[in-house]
Amino acid sequence: MEFRPGAEEETFRRAVRDWLGHALPPGWRDGTFARPRSAADRVDFARRWYRTLFDGGWAGISWPVEYGGRDLSARQHLVFSEEYVRAGAPDLIDVGVGPGLVGPTIIAHGTQAQKERFLPAILRGEEVWCQGFSEPAAGSDLAGLRTRAVRDGDALVVSGQKVWTSFARYSDWCILVVRTNADVPKHRGLTFLLLDMTLPGITIRPLVEMTGVAWFNEVFLEDVRVPLDCVVGEIDRGWDIVITTLSHERASxxxxxxxxxxxxxxxxxxxxxxxxxxxxxxxxxxxxxxxxxxxxxxxxxxxxxxxxxxxxxxxxxxxxxxxxxxxxxxxxxxxxxxxxxxxxxxxxxxxxxxxxxxxxxxxxxxxxxxxxxxxxxxxxxxxxxxxxxxxx
Ligand SMILES: Cc1cc2nc3c(=O)[nH]c(=O)nc-3n(C[C@H](O)[C@H](O)[C@H](O)COP(=O)(O)OP(=O)(O)OC[C@H]3O[C@@H](n4cnc5c(N)ncnc54)[C@H](O)[C@@H]3O)c2cc1C
Incomplete structure (x- = not known):
């Protein structure tokens, strides 16, 4: 059992440190850089900074090489985090759902077309994602969720409400879990969707937290037509995919x-x-x-x-x-x-x-x-x- 980084990790640490030493925005370290203050500016800045990380080879570092990552170990990822924090580098929370949760989920369960469409845009910071899991009556007991989706031709028509959806207002896409079958045990009737946040029928309302900031949102869905090629895995078999996302959430x-x-x-x-x-x-x-x-x-x-x-x-x-x-x-x-x-x-x-x-x-x-x-x-x-x- 190893409690300390080995020689390989120390070499890696130096590479991270060297890169951060010259890649941070000018004035970032001495505090003269005008840091973004509004939420929209922060997200915009985080997108651009994530692109810089991508160009430097530091985006999605634990993703497989074939999907644009570097297939680095969890230990190297931790070393990266240590150096990243030590350098006081920009917070990536605003754009973190895509690389941390969505990418690994699509890699594990997505079609080839979904991988080609979504993974490069996540790695380049071009598309920001949010997580539409929780509902007013489904948090810890997530499988009890009630947002419904009904098949209509080449689409699933979604109606319902999500809550606590962090970053929804600034997100281009959302991973959404919906109920497609109410006649089977609750874990078996769920479907996992990739939701384009610009589709008609989506209303987003911010929720102000006790910090005074409004990261959270309520997301209302009214007859939103989600094309079938945005289903991840099979209809009614979404629970396993949810588990993949949640395990990455905890591990990340x-x-x-x-x-x-x-x-x-x-x-x-x-x-x-x-x-x-x-x-x-x-x-x-x-x-x-x-x-x-x-x-x-x-x-x-x-x-x-x-x-x-x-x-x-x-x-x-x-x-x-x-x-x-x-x-x-x-x-x-x-x-x-x-x-x-x-x-x-x-x-x-x-x-x-x-x-x-x-x-x-x-x-x-x-x-x-x-x-x-x-x-x-x-x-x-x-x-x-x-x-x-x-x-x-
Ligand atoms: C900062 C923040 C960001 C979030 N971002 C998102 C997001 O982007 N997308 C999203 O989908 N959700 C998000 N959430 C929601 C989060 O996933 C839920 O708040 C969480 O799952 C708990 O659900 P709940 O709030 O409905 O509480 P409940 O599940 O209703 O729990 C209420 C209380 O009951 C307790 N409880 C529940 N079940 C049990 C049990 N079986 N045994 C013992 N005690 C129990 C809980 O511990 C809690 O104390 C976010 C939450 C926070 C705080």
């Missing part, structure tokens, strides 16, 4: 490099305030977080090592998800306390520390124990698949 979320960087920033915040730095309660919690982030690092490497030996991710993915999401929340709670009354300032207030990033992070971190499977769902998986307990 290995945020320990980001959490390590947040901890370093928190320690700097604490160290710069002598009174708080001497407060035993705050020091103890910072030290505890240091131990937990190290456990997260080791667990991440161990999980990758297990995946390499077993050929697929195991239930330890749920342990990792539980671990990092709860560490992230504790980290921002501590930072907020260190800030004291400064934590109450708006991010636009010049007196706010570091542009208000800690109070924003505190609010955003509440989402970590919900998306990609809630903590309760992860504990259920661990209880059943690791501890061998019966279903609850």
């Amino acid at each position: 979320v290995t945020p320990y490099p980001r959490i390590q960087a947040e901890l370093d920033a928190l320690v700097a915040l604490l160290g710069a305030r002598p009174d708080q730095a001497r407060d035993p309660r705050l020091r103890q919690r910072a030290a505890q977080l240091r131990c937990e982030v190290e456990i997260l690092r080791l667990s991440t490497w161990r999980s990758l090592s297990n995946t390499e030996h077993e050929g697929r991710p195991g239930p330890e993915g749920s342990m990792l998800k539980l671990l990092w999401s709860e560490i992230e929340q504790r980290l921002f709670e501590l930072a907020f306390e260190i800030e004291g009354t400064h934590g109450l300032l708006d991010e636009n207030d010049p007196a706010a520390f570091e542009g208000g990033r800690w109070q924003y992070g505190l609010l955003w971190s509440r989402a970590a124990t919900i998306y990609a499977g809630t903590s309760e769902v992860q504990r259920n998986i661990i209880a059943q698949r690791v501890l061998g307990l019966p279903r609850g």
